[in-house]
Amino acid sequence: xxxxxxxxxxxxxxxxxxxxxxxxxxxxxxxxxxxxxxxxxxxxxxxxxxxxxxxxxxxxxxxxxxxxxxxxxxxxxxxxxxxxxxxxxxxxxxxxxxxxxxxxxxxxxxxxxxxxxxxxxxxxxxxxxxxxxxxxxxxxxxxxxxxxxxxxxxxxxxxxxxxxxxxxxxxxxxxxxxxxxxxxxxxxxxxxxxxxxxxxxxxxxxxxxxxxxxxxxxxxxxxxxxxxxxxxxxxxxxxxxxxxxxxxxxxxxxxxxxxxxxxxxxxxxxxxxxxxxxxxxxxxxxxxxxxxxxxxxxxxxxxxxxxxxxxxxxxxxxxxxxxxxxxxxxxxxxxxxxxxxxxxxxxxxxxxxxxxxxxxxxxxxxxxxxxxxxxxxxxxxxxxxxxxxxxxxxx
Ligand code: NAD
Ligand code: MG
Numbered sequence: 001x002x003x004x005x006x007x008x009x010x011x012x013x014x015x016x017x018x019x020x021x022x023x024x025x026x027x028x029x030x031x032x033x034x035x036x037x038x039x040x041x042x043x044x045x046x047x048x049x050x051x052x053x054x055x056x057x058x059x060x061x062x063x064x065x066x067x068x069x070x071x072x073x074x075x076x077x078x079x080x081x082x083x084x085x086x087x088x089x090x091x092x093x094x095x096x097x098x099x100x101x102x103x104x105x106x107x108x109x110x111x112x113x114x115x116x117x118x119x120x121x122x123x124x125x126x127x128x129x130x131x132x133x134x135x136x137x138x139x140x141x142x143x144x145x146x147x148x149x150x151x152x153x154x155x156x157x158x159x160x161x162x163x164x165x166x167x168x169x170x171x172x173x174x175x176x177x178x179x180x181x182x183x184x185x186x187x188x189x190x191x192x193x194x195x196x197x198x199x200x201x202x203x204x205x206x207x208x209x210x211x212x213x214x215x216x217x218x219x220x221x222x223x224x225x226x227x228x229x230x231x232x233x234x235x236x237x238x239x240x241x242x243x244x245x246x247x248x249x250x251x252x253x254x255x256x257x258x259x260x261x262x263x264x265x266x267x268x269x270x271x272x273x274x275x276x277x278x279x280x281x282x283x284x285x286x287x288x289x290x291x292x293x294x295x296x297x298x299x300x301x302x303x304x305x306x307x308x309x310x311x312x313x314x315x316x317x318x319x320x321x322x323x324x325x326x327x328x329x330x331x332x333x334x335x336x337x338x339x340x341x342x343x344x345x346x347x348x349x350x351x352x353x354x355x356x357x358x359x360x361x362x363x364x365x366x367x368x369x370x371x372x373x374x375x376x377x378x379x380x381x382x383x384x385x386x387x388x389x390x391x392x393x394x395x
Contacts (some may be wrong), residue, residue, distance in 0.1 A: 005186040007280070010037035010094055011107035012114055015046040017211045018128045018154060021272045022103045023054055025280055025288050031081050032377070033280060036099050039090050040115075041106070042066060048073035051081045058093055060084040062110070069144050091117035101280065104129045108336050109378060116140060116371075122147035126279035128154035130230045134332045135232030152279035152381050153234055157227055159275035160253035160266035161235060167282065170235040170256070173196055177237055178255040179227055180247040182207045183307060184219040187248065191310055199342060206272045207250035220352050221306065226335075227315020229328050244314065246304045251293065268293055309355045312353045320360060326377035327365035333381035334359035341389050354394050355385045 007217045009026055013292040019040075026033050029385055037061035051059050051074060059081045061070045064147050067085035074081050084093065087110075094102050094117045102118035104111055116136070118125045120143045127133065128375050133140055152168075153159050157179045161170075170177065186194060202274035203215040210218070230241050232393035245255075250270040257263045268274050269290055277288035286371045295301075308315045313335075320327040338355040341347045347355070359381045388394045 004227060005034035007034035007101055008099045009033055009039060009101045009103060009280070010033050010039070010099035011103045011105070012037075012090065012094070012111065013103075013107065013128070014038040014040075014041045014050055015040040015043050016270055017109065017209065018105035018107055018276075019103070019376045022105065022126070022276050022280075023050065025056070025276045025286075028287055028289060029280075032286075033101075039093075039106075040307055041110075044069045044335075048077055048079075051079050052077050052196060053056070053077070055270065056081055057098055058082050058084060060086075060090045060093060062087065062090070062106075085329050087113055090114045094118045094123070095121040095169075100124060101126065102278075103154070103276070104132070107131070109135055109213055109332065112136060117150045119151070120147055122149045124279075124282075124329075125149050125151045126154045126276065127151050130155055130226050131332050131336070133233050135329045135378060137229065137328075137370060139371060139374075141233055141372070151234070151368075152282055153230070154272065154275050154279055155227060155230065156270070156272065156275055158230060158234055159278055161231065161256055162265040163266045164254075164256040164321060165235070170241075173259050174235075174237070174241070175259055176241050176257045177235060178243040178245050178257070179224060179230060179231060180245055180250070180252050180254050180303075181221065181224045182218065182250045183246040183248055183306070184221065184223075185383070186219055187246065189310070191350065194310070194376045195348060195350050200347065202342070206248075208272075208339050212343055213336075213339055216342060217353070217390060218362070220313045221308075221353040222313035222317065222335055222352070222356070223309035223312045225320075226332065228314075228317055229321050235390060239318060245304050246306050247302065249298060249301055251295075251298060252301060265347050267295075285332040313356065316356050316360060318355065320365075323360075323365040325365040326363075327360065329368065329374045329377040330359050330363050330365070330381040331356055334377040336386040336388070337382050337385040347389055347395055351394050355388055358388060359384045362388070364392050 041062040101124040104115040105128040112132040274287040320331040338352040
């Protein structure tokens with residue numbers, strides 16, 4: 001009987017931080033769910049190791065030339081898992097009948113096609129890949145509505161709001177949503193100090209253990225900017241009703257204020273397994289492995305407004321949200337190029353915001369009715385930012 005009701009989960013970005021947390025939660029419920037598809041970008045060894053542990057039906061490696069290595073690795077481990085490679089194979093598997101639930105945890109715009117494929121196929125979509133929402137939020141939400149897909153946000157803030165709203169959109173009874181932000185590793189720093197920040201300092205987040213790209217986004221506050229745009233799409237709220245509040249303890253994950261003056265919040269330890277368990281179990285509550293919250297031991301909860309003069313990325317994201325159309329796609333693409341250049345030591349920390357601001361100024365926002373228009377804006381912004389880095393215009 002359990003077999004018939006077994007939830008089959010595709011974990012995309014399985015070898016990453018969110019992917020690992022998802023597999024941890026899934027493995028706690030062997031009678032109710034199992035990983036049926038695992039996908040990663042390029043690390044074949046890590047993927048094969050996960051296959052040995054979780055026994056999925058399919059494994060997908062993003063980089064096509066690594067398919068023979070994946071096939072050999074699975075065979076050497078004596079696994080019946082079928083090997084696949086490339087973005088097309090991944091989208092086909094996600095849309096096919098080998099999974100009911102998709103954990104979309106690939107980092108960056110590279111995750112757009114597979115995330116959209118899950119929405120279009122009406123799957124339960126545990127959406128961590130926030131860049132795909134920033135890039136194509138309207139199309140994503142429309143596809144999910146048309147196909148009857150349930151989206152559960154896997155971002156601690158949006159998952160908190162989802163819980164406070166019981167999975168519904170924010171209607172007129174919601175006065176305001178407040179996203180909390182840890183403030184990142186450089187909270188309280190001035191721009192002189194920020195100029196000398198190294199990649200190692202930027203990826204060392206005080207409260208959350210995450211992949212390198214989102215860690216840098218948290219340090220610049222671009223992560224909170226992307227989350228404003230994400231919240232706008234997920235909950236259908238205009239930018240005036242979305243606020244950001246810095247909360248260094250990262251225990252209150254966001255707040256929803258209602259017309260009657262009530263404010264609901266969701267609290268918990270900073271561990272993404274809670275959000276993943278909400279998504280995997282919804283509307284039931286299931287074990288996640290996350291321990292209890294001892295507020296007396298923590299003692300204090302502090303709040304302060306964000307410093308957008310020192311950290312301009314949050315302001316830039318809000319402006320892109322107001323401009324609408326292709327502006328968020330440009331913001332996201334320029335940021336991806338800039339973060340990658342920063343992690344490679346090619347530009348300084350402050351140049352990340354400068355590159356994004358420059359791309360937004362150079363590429364005028366246009367209406368974005370189609371995926372093609374958004375893809376075009378994404379490509380233009382990538383070229384623009386790469387050129388500014390290569391020529392040393394912004395270093
Ligand atoms: P990560 O860098 O740890 O993992 C990224 C994963 O994506 C890896 O498994 C990698 O192999 C895979 N990948 C990259 N390119 C790919 C491609 N072209 N095809 C297939 N797979 C590819 O990143 P992460 O921290 O787990 O974050 C993943 C996503 O979740 C990001 O969009 C991030 O913003 C979001 N998110 C993460 C957290 C967190 O706590 N880590 C919290 C909220 C949201
Ligand atoms: Mg978040």
